[in-house]
Amino acid sequence: xxxxxxxxxxxxxxxxxxxxxxxxxxxxxxxxxxxxxxxxxxxxxxxxxxxxxxxxxxxxxxxxxxxxxxxxxxxxxxxxxxxxxxxxxxxxxxxxxxxxxxxxxxxxxxxxxxxxxxxxxxxxxxxxxxxxxxxxxxxxxxxxxxxxxxxxxxxxxxxxxxxxxxxxxxxxxxxxxxxxxxxxxxxxxxxxxxxxxxxxxxxxxxxxxxxxxxxxxxxxxxxxxxxxxxxxxxxxxxxxxxxxxxxxxxxxxxxxxxxxxxxxxxxxxxxxxxxxxxxxxxxxxxxxxxxxxxxxxxxxxxxxxxxxxxxxxxxxxxxxxxxxxxxxxxxxxxxxxxxxxxxxxxxxxxxxxxxxxxxxxx
Ligand code: 5AD
Ligand code: FES
Numbered sequence: 001x002x003x004x005x006x007x008x009x010x011x012x013x014x015x016x017x018x019x020x021x022x023x024x025x026x027x028x029x030x031x032x033x034x035x036x037x038x039x040x041x042x043x044x045x046x047x048x049x050x051x052x053x054x055x056x057x058x059x060x061x062x063x064x065x066x067x068x069x070x071x072x073x074x075x076x077x078x079x080x081x082x083x084x085x086x087x088x089x090x091x092x093x094x095x096x097x098x099x100x101x102x103x104x105x106x107x108x109x110x111x112x113x114x115x116x117x118x119x120x121x122x123x124x125x126x127x128x129x130x131x132x133x134x135x136x137x138x139x140x141x142x143x144x145x146x147x148x149x150x151x152x153x154x155x156x157x158x159x160x161x162x163x164x165x166x167x168x169x170x171x172x173x174x175x176x177x178x179x180x181x182x183x184x185x186x187x188x189x190x191x192x193x194x195x196x197x198x199x200x201x202x203x204x205x206x207x208x209x210x211x212x213x214x215x216x217x218x219x220x221x222x223x224x225x226x227x228x229x230x231x232x233x234x235x236x237x238x239x240x241x242x243x244x245x246x247x248x249x250x251x252x253x254x255x256x257x258x259x260x261x262x263x264x265x266x267x268x269x270x271x272x273x274x275x276x277x278x279x280x281x282x283x284x285x286x287x288x289x290x291x292x293x294x295x296x297x298x299x300x301x302x303x304x305x306x307x308x309x310x311x312x313x314x315x316x317x318x319x320x321x322x323x324x325x326x327x328x329x330x331x332x333x334x335x336x337x338x339x340x341x342x343x344x345x346x347x348x349x350x351x352x353x354x355x356x357x358x359x360x361x362x
Pocket of ligand 2: 331
């Protein structure tokens with residue numbers, strides 16, 4: 001193996017910033033992905049955890065310049081699933097043996113929303129018990145809210161930092177969106193006892209490879225348990241994506257960058273959960289499988305009822321908009337088995353990094 005790759009594979013966090021940059025621009029992508037995949041197999045096995053993704057509301061208080069469901073986008077048909085609908089989607093994922101779900105929505109901070117989520121969590125726990133993993137992805141909230149949801153049965157929380165560079169963050173968000181507050185939220189989540197996940201978008205305008213290397217160092221310094229990242233995909237109805245034209249070559253470049261980030265993160269962090277983001281599949285029909293072979297170990301099949309699905313478009317070309325949850329289940333199993341990986345049915349799929357910490361090995 002190439003010396004830089006074997007150095008990275010032999011020990012977590014072994015690389016300097018310069019060396020991380022080298023990984024991210026590594027010319028032999030095949031060798032890079034193979035080295036990352038070897039670490040993944042060693043730490044986790046040829047196994048993939050599933051999370052049924054339930055996008056239960058596209059209402060959002062925020063106005064991120066890149067996101068299709070931003071508050072100011074008047075073209076979106078807004079929806080909010082009822083508690084019964086959310087619980088039944090969760091029950092579907094449980095019965096489909098997914099082992100865990102992610103509840104995701106736009107950022108909503110109202111009291112009624114907080115209470116709805118709490119109620120839904122308790123009902124899901126009553127049905128599926130504590131062995132069923134529940135991840136939340138509901139944006140920035142108060143520590144009190146995070147604690148309430150944790151006590152109601154959520155185990156994990158995803159909150160992407162989007163970029164570890166505060167100056168770049170400021171160019172992607174209105175001035176009342178704060179990078180510091182987001183970081184504070186990640187720390188609150190840790191205090192509340194969640195497995196904490198974060199991540200970034202790769203290929204943002206103005207982002208450098210140095211930024212991306214720093215992102216990976218940020219994941220390590222915040223001691224994250226789970227990483228979810230994907231390529232940035234311009235959305236025409238947003239300030240950042242308006243009028244942007246792009247072609248197949250751009251798609252390939254963005255996909256490659258996303259895969260390099262997964263591989264470099266696996267080679268740096270070794271034992272964290274890394275998701276093969278759906279955005280990869282928006283760029284390439286086999287994007288998620290490629291993500292698995294570059295070191296990811298988590299896939300999030302869409303479990304949102306078909307009627308709502310087309311309205312939850314953070315970026316264009318989102319896959320599976322016409323497939324109901326059952327079709328996705330079969331399709332995904334074939335795809336995952338097709339690259340020689342096995343699905344961990346009925347398992348929560350906790351982050352090995354978190355488990356080791358809990359057992360006092362870190
Ligand atoms: N392209 C790729 N990812 C996006 N997200 C939002 N908009 C886009 C886009 N245009 C990601 C953000 C957010 C997550 C839920 O979706 O990283 O945290
Ligand atoms: Fe949805 Fe393949 S995963 S159709």
